[in-house]
Amino acid sequence: MGKTARPIAGKRKHHLRVPVFPEEKKLIEAQAQRAGMSVARFLREVGQGYRIGGVVDYEQVRELARINGDLGRLGGLLKLWLTNDERTAQFGEATIRAVLSRIEATQDEMGQVMMAVVMPRAER
Structure with missing residues (x-):
């Protein structure tokens, strides 16, 4: 999967809305936390094909x-x-x-x- 270049400057202006079940929300939040990322960054990077590594305690x-x-x-x-x-x-x-x-x-x-x-x- 190709990685897209991130804009150097500027603010992200487009938002995606993804409905999830409560259990899915908890799982996504837990995985983002385990990776040391915000949920938005986690989903953005997963959605672009980045491999997410965990943060070692x-x-x-x-x-x-x-x-x-x-x-x-x-x-x-x-x-x-x-x-x-x-x-x-x-x-x-x-x-x-x-x-x-x-x-x-x-x-x-x-x-x-x-x-x-x-x-x-x-x-x-």
Whole structure:
């Protein structure tokens, strides 16, 4: 579908009226909100064949960054132990198993946040 060039200056003067059912109105409004657009802009862009991408929840992105940092620190600790670094000489098997368990739990947490990012709330 071809995209039309948007006028550089000026105000839009023509309006389209589209009757919808209440359920359709709610769905369109929710999709526009999910895309971070007004309903008018959403409908205008969909009507012109633009592919609408969602807006990623920045709180979830920050949470993923935090989890990624946790995984990096845990991985670094494990690496020190595996290289027989003197700073980890006091680590016993129980400590290493706890680190491995924490890495697994953190990976699970990351997976949950990733699912929340990629699956719209209505589909969960």
